[in-house]
């Protein structure tokens with residue numbers, strides 16, 4: 260193929276414009292992104308080579324090399340991983356296939372400063388090279404292709420890029436960054452090395468740099484042609500807990516999650532027994548923007564004996580915990596395991612159950628710190644409730660983790676256990692009301708009697724509440740009851756006199772009631788005198804066992 264000039268997909272051009280024109284606050288992440296791509300490429304080679312050892316050619320030792328040239332103002336990152344064919348270079352570097360990046364694009368606000376911060380949160384992969392470079396040259400040859408089918412891809416990060424065929428003996432990819440005038444601080448051994456240990460220490464293959472030596476005669480550092488590893492090349496999760504600092508745990512989290520913020524909590528364990536695996540699970544501090552997309556894949560990376568197998572291994576976490584990030588490294592699964600096989604594996608089932616238990620335990624621990632837990636709950640409380648319908652075996656544990664607002668206060672901090680501890684003598688149920696907003700819940704006429712009697716009522720305003728609560732008929736032996744359903748029997752809390760008054764009223768109002776029943780016969784299944792109202796004249800209630808009005812509205816909105 261002779262030299263061709265091609266245009267970037269419109270979205271890429273838009274993204275590049277933002278990357279190159281914004282006051283990007285954290286330029287150093289470019290190295291993390293490019294080293295992680297190099298490492299991914301090596302993982303992919305190792306994986307494909309499981310079925311085709313010839314792909315290793317004569318270079319079975321995989322590594323990543325980072326070098327720089329002060330005079331030429333370049334930084335190069337070279338890997339001997341899977342490489343790219345010409346078509347792959349055009350496709351992978353000219354279009355955005357990654358759903359994460361698409362998502363990022365859809366959240367751009369048009370405000371350059373804000374959007375620049377967003378880049379930091381998402382990471383924009385390969386294109387982050389243009390934060391520090393005004394020209395990027397990629398040379399690559401895919402493993403298994405002849406030397407004559409190498410490719411050179413070049414771009415200045417504006418509307419288009421060039422591709423041409425080159426001869427390239429070495430398998431893998433070399434990325435050359437032509438550093439911008441105002442980013443030359445990166446042309447330093449010390450700087451690059453410290454960025455590698457900061458961001459890429461856990462990468463499980465060696466990242467090499469050339470040795471640098473002080474030359475007393477010339478009175479300057481000279482670069483020797485001797486490569487040495489600068490990372491510890493040790494998968495973080497495979498190390499012993501006591502050798503890992505909190506900073507390292509947090510950094511690793513940022514590496515696997517594209518999140519800039521520290522995680523709220525993590526848990527790292529080696530699980531032994533019939534299934535052996537290591538789990539390192541993180542609770543993020545902020546919910547991702549697509550939290551409500553149930554098709555969103557899980558946040559778990561699967562490794563088998565330190566060999567990367569796949570991202571987003573959804574079989575390793577139930578859907579309601581899809582926001583948990585982390586790594587599972589199994590000692591038992593075969594290396595060539597596929598997504599389909601995973602679904603059927605008994606080991607995977609055991610791992611999923613182990614992960615679920617672990618997360619629920621982490622949350623239980625977190626709940627002992629009220630402030631931290633409130634912060635967590637504000638982000639993830641609603642999605643956690645999906646678990647009531649999805650995971651019956653952990654229903655009791657989940658119920659303990661729920662928090663609600665109540666008639667005692669707007670803060671979403673009341674647990675079912677708190678509520679029970681405050682129940683009145685003789686109170687037989689946990690009462691709750693569902694509504695669209697707290698104000699609507701609070702002003703509901705259904706609450707009048709409860710207020711008069713001083714009985715606390717939980718106020719529920721999440722869309723999932725109605726549905727989720729239908730899976731939780733009781734908590735710790737006490738039934739949960741909606742105040743909007745059926746006849747509310749306050750039992751011993753209801754005075755004898757009130758009951759009598761109601762019966763008398765029912766008697767004397769009978770003609771009126773009969774008339775109302777007749778008039779409303781298509782609209783209401785019953786009309787009765789009630790003691791539930793104090794100030795209001797009438798209210799609508801839903802029959803026991805019928806859909807509540809809120810749920811009915813929700814289903815209608817969903818087209819059911």
Ligand code: ADP
Nearest residue numbers: 296297300342343351352357383384385386432
């Ligand atoms: P991501 O890594 O999340 O897929 P990137 O923007 O970082 O997204 O990279 C885009 C794609 O370019 C990668 O998925 C991969 O196919 C290709 N690519 C990037 N760097 C390399 C490399 N060093 N070797 C082989 N392929 C690469």
Ligand code: MG
Nearest residue numbers: 295296384385
């Ligand atoms: Mg990447």
